[in-house]
Each structure stands twice: as structure tokens, then as C-alpha cells.
Amino acid sequence: MRRRVAIKRWDRPSRRSWAGEFAAIMAVALLVLTGCRSEMYEQPRYEPLEPSSLFEDGSSARPLVAGTVPRDDPRGAPPAGVPDEVFYTGWSQGKLVESVPFPVDRAVLERGQERFRIYCTPCHGELGDGRGMIVRRGFNPPPPYASEELRKQPIGHYFDVMTRGFGTMYSYASRVPPRDRWAIAAYIRVLQLSQHAEAANLPAEDRNKLPAVDEASAPRSQP
Amino acid sequence: MPQIFHPSANTLSRLTLFGMAVGPLGLLIVSYLLIRSPYQTGVRVIREQPVPFSHEHHVGGLGIDCRYCHTSVETSSFAGLPPTHTCMTCHSQIWSTSPMLEPVRTSLAMKQPIVWTRIHNLPDFVYFNHAIHIQKGIGCVSCHGRVDKMPITWKEEPLTMEWCLECHRHPERHLREKREVFNMEWAPPVPEQLEIGRHLIEREHIEVDRLTNCSVCHR
Numbered sequence: 335m336r337r338r339v340a341i342k343r344w345d346r347p348s349r350r351s352w353a354g355e356f357a358a359i360m361a362v363a364l365l366v367l368t369g370c371r372s373e374m375y376e377q378p379r380y381e382p383l384e385p386s387s388l389f390e391d392g393s394s395a396r397p398l399v400a401g402t403v404p405r406d407d408p409r410g411a412p413p414a415g416v417p418d419e420v421f422y423t424g425w426s427q428g429k430l431v432e433s434v435p436f437p438v439d440r441a442v443l444e445r446g447q448e449r450f451r452i453y454c455t456p457c458h459g460e461l462g463d464g465r466g467m468i469v470r471r472g473f474n475p476p477p478p479y480a481s482e483e484l485r486k487q488p489i490g491h492y493f494d495v496m497t498r499g500f501g502t503m504y505s506y507a508s509r510v511p512p513r514d515r516w517a518i519a520a521y522i523r524v525l526q527l528s529q530h531a532e533a534a535n536l537p538a539e540d541r542n543k544l545p546a547v548d549e550a551s552a553p554r555s556q557p
Numbered sequence: 558m559p560q561i562f563h564p565s566a567n568t569l570s571r572l573t574l575f576g577m578a579v580g581p582l583g584l585l586i587v588s589y590l591l592i593r594s595p596y597q598t599g600v601r602v603i604r605e606q607p608v609p610f611s612h613e614h615h616v617g618g619l620g621i622d623c624r625y626c627h628t629s630v631e632t633s634s635f636a637g638l639p640p641t642h643t644c645m646t647c648h649s650q651i652w653s654t655s656p657m658l659e660p661v662r663t664s665l666a667m668k669q670p671i672v673w674t675r676i677h678n679l680p681d682f683v684y685f686n687h688a689i690h691i692q693k694g695i696g697c698v699s700c701h702g703r704v705d706k707m708p709i710t711w712k713e714e715p716l717t718m719e720w721c722l723e724c725h726r727h728p729e730r731h732l733r734e735k736r737e738v739f740n741m742e743w744a745p746p747v748p749e750q751l752e753i754g755r756h757l758i759e760r761e762h763i764e765v766d767r768l769t770n771c772s773v774c775h776r
Binding site for chain 2: 374375376377379381382383385391392393451452453456467468471472473474502503504508509510
């Protein structure tokens with residue numbers, strides 16, 4: 335219907351209309367503009383941490399509802415037979431756990447060392463002496479792991495501190511998954527031992543490598 | 558017979574002929590240069606951020622590991638941008654009154670995330686995954702450049718499809734041992750890299766033929 339009307343109008347020779355040219359230009363412009371649309375680049379979905387006007391806080395990522403339980407914790411569930419409380423808090427019936435709730439082998443210690451160097455050394459230092467770079471820049475110095483008091487602490491203490499924070503130290507629960515926290519705790523024990531090892535306890539081959547230490551005077555803590 | 562054309566028409570006609578021959582080529586060259594220029598790729602373009610965070614200071618100066626803040630880079634497609642809580646782990650004590658860090662403190666107090674300006678943004682039809690690149694031995698530096706020398710974060714590589722494919726076709730040029738992935742100083746040893754790379758391809762079961770399949774990146 336419409337087309338017929340248009341043809342009629344164009345047929346009039348007396349009044350030259352630019353409608354045809356205008357339509358052609360618009361068609362080209364439309365083609366050009368469609369080429370510039372970026373629907374595929376910006377698809378109607380959220381990328382991680384993308385802002386959103388939908389929610390009051392402006393964030394598309396929603397905080398977990400209190401009490402949310404992971405359906406399947408990808409960071410590693412407790413090993414069989416270990417209660418959740420022990421694995422996730424380092425406590426057992428009101429007492430700090432005395433041992434790592436899974437077997438500790440070399441791989442676990444190496445993992446612990448790697449994670450310790452990422453998350454702990456900035457303050458605690460490579461040796462755990464509490465003289466990390468951030469401390470040298472003014473952060474409250476943490477006590478050295480090798481101190482008498484800390485060496486007496488059950489291993490659950492370290493897990494608990496990483497999980498809930500301690501003093502000026504923030505919680506690392508959101509950054510370090512539970513299994514890694516246990517691995518770090520185990521590595522802290524390694525650091526403590528490394529600074530209080532007795533030469534007599536070393537295997538013979540390692541003891542021989544010690545630089546000319548008098549066998550009798552070597553163990554510092556022997557009475 | 559009167560002259561129809563002014564003598565300058567000769568020059569004009571030559572110019573026109575020349576333009577017809579060279580013009581389209583020139584247009585191609587200009588647009589090619591344009592799409593590869595920082596105007597299009599954003600390479601080394603400085604963008605304003607709510608807080609002028611310096612990787613040079615935190616990584617280069619203090620020696621903080623990438624993963625201290627980008628915690629999910631090894632296990633997730635997204636490297637993870639640290640929540641304000643991570644910044645405040647140190648800045649609750651250090652520079653705790655600095656006006657520069659006011660947005661960080663406000664963010665923590667108001668529970669409002671800091672809105673950073675994104676530097677690396679792939680089109681939505683590309684499904685990039687950090688974890689697999691880290692796990693197979695592509696260093697941070699390979700794509701992000703020497704972040705430990707950036708006083709403010711910029712994009713070092715164009716992240717174009719051509720650029721991605723260069724590595725997907727020849728991963729042996731860039732692969733490194735996993736323990737060196739987060740090492741900013743590591744550079745491919747010349748000329749052994751190709752040999753090491755080929756060995757790593759085999760050891761890590763990287764199927765190079767498949768790396769250029771469309772669906773590897775486009776789903």
C-alpha cells in the first residue's frame with residue numbers, strides 16, 4: 335500500500351523530490367553503522383567483577399548468603415575420616431589440633447614452602463624470623479617462629495592464625511585454601527626445626543657436610 | 558578552436574590517475590597502521606585509575622609475588638583482582654593516613670568495591686583461561702610484559718588474534734619450566750629455547766595441532 339503511494343508521488347514531474355537519494359544515503363549509512371556495532375564484543379553477560387547497575391552496590395558479583403555451604407569445595411574437601419571442624423578451623427572440641435590432619439610428605443612440605451613464600455614472607459621473612467620486607471617498611475614485627483613460645487604452640491595454632499587473623503595480621507582464609515594453610519603450617523614447623531636442629535639428629539651423610547663443627551659443642555640446647 | 562581545458566587540467570588529470578592507482582593502496586596502508594596503533598590496541602596507553610597503583614613498587618621494590626593479590630590465577634580462568642581486604646592487609650598499618658589511599662580506606666569502610674579501569678579486556682567471544690596457560694608453563698611476562706617495571710599498569714602486548722596465534726602456532730618459543738612462570742627476570746635462553754620448548758611440549762602433553770582450532774578460543 336505504502337509503496338504505491340510513494341510511486342505516485344515520485345511520478346509527479348513538476349516537483350522533483352530527493353527522497354530517493356535520501357533513502358539511498360540512509361541505506362549506505364545504515365550499512366556502515368551496522369558494521370560498527372560491537373554486540374559480539376560486548377555481549378549481554380557479565381564478566382567476572384564487571385560492574386552492574388542492577389544492584390545497589392554496583393557490583394554484578396553477589397556476596398554469598400550467610401550460611402552458604404559449598405556443594406563441592408573445589409579447593410579440597412577434608413580427607414576421609416577428618417571432621418570438618420579439625421580441617422577447616424584447626425580446633426577440635428575446644429583444643430587446638432596437635433598434628434596436620436593428613437599425611438605430610440615431601441610434596442606437602444614443598445607446597446607449603448611455595449605458598450609460604452607467596453603469602454607469608456612479605457612480613458615473616460624467608461626464615462620466619464619476622465623481618466620481612468613489609469616489616470622493614472614499618473609493619474608491626476611478628477614474633478620469630480623459632481622463639482621458645484611459638485615452638486611450643488600446637489600446629490593448629492598456626493592454622494587458626496592464618497584462618498582468623500591475629501593482632502594486626504588479617505585473615506588469609508579467602509586467599510589460601512585450607513589444604514594449603516595446613517601445608518604452610520607444616521612448613522613453619524620445618525623452619526622452626528631448621529633453626530633448632532641438633533647435629534646429633536642428622537643422618538651421618540648430612541652431619542659430615544657440616545663445616546668442622548665440634549661434635550660435642552654442636553647441640554646448642556643440650557644441657 | 559578555443560581551448561576547452563585550462564593547462565592546469567593536465568596536472569589535475571595526472572594527479573587523478575595517480576590517485577586512482579595509489580589512493581586505495583594508501584587507504585589500506587593507513588587503516589592497517591591505524592588498527593595496529595595504540596589508538597586501537599591500547600598498547601602502552603596510560604589509563605587513569607582511582608588509585609595510582611604501582612606494580613614497580615609492590616613487585617619490583619618489595620618483592621611481593623603475583624599470587625599474593627591475583628590469588629586465582631593458577632586455578633581459574635580469571636586471575637582475580639584483589640579485594641580491598643588484600644590492600645588493607647598491609648595498608649591498615651603502612652601509609653594508613655596517605656591521602657592517595659583514601660579511596661581504598663573508603664572502600665573498606667563503606668564496603669564498596671574500588672572501580673578500577675580495566676586494561677586487558679578481550680572481546681566477549683574469546684574465552685581466555687589463565688589457569689591453563691600458567692599450568693602449562695607460560696610466564697606472566699610473556700603476555701603482560703615486565704609488570705615489575707610498570708609504575709602504573711599498562712598493556713604491553715596488543716592481544717590481537719594474530720598475536721595469540723603466533724604463540725599457539727609456536728609455543729616452543731615461549732614455554733618455560735613451571736617454577737619460572739612467576740619469575741619476572743626469566744628470559745628464553747638463546748639458542749637453547751627451541752629445544753627446551755619442544756621438550757616441554759612433549760612433557761606437558763601440549764597438542765600443538767589443536768591449539769589453532771577455532772573452538773580452543775571461540776566457543
